[in-house]
Amino acid sequence: MTTVVAHHDIVKGKNHWLSSPVREERFGPLGVTNIRTFVDPQDPTKVALVMDVADMDALMAAMQEPWMGEAMAADGVAPETLRILLEEKPAGS
Template sequence: MPTLIGHHDVKDRDHWLASPKREELFGPLGITNIRTFVDPQNPNHVAVLMDVPDMDTFQAAMQSEGAAEAMAFDGVLPETLVILVEA
């Protein structure tokens, strides 16, 4: 099962950290071990690490309206999103 790291900028770090949207979007996909990180030098730069059982399902979910809505709710600046896959 690959581990992913997604990092991006957000409008409000505290709102992003408190949001239930990550679990709501990724939980039903079987994604586990979701952990959040913040950049101590740039409080609006954050990351999420997770174990993804099915990359095709994850990629399809990230293109969905649900993902766009979750990112908008969370204040994610989508143009800053970078996803790294464990090598």
């Protein structure tokens, strides 16, 4: 299981993004669990997700599919701002 942080900007507003069911609908079938949402209190157009991903290859392949782009558009995500960070553990731990 890999813990992932994905942060990006949104264009449809914080409440729209927070209330959207699209994340669960699209990520759930990919084995993504424990999705948590975060909003920058100084700039609510900057948001992030933290999630547990069982299969990073499946997630990254899905990110290239047109339906994922449609999901991001529905959520109001500015796709050009998307950054994905992966949990890294120190060597030997």
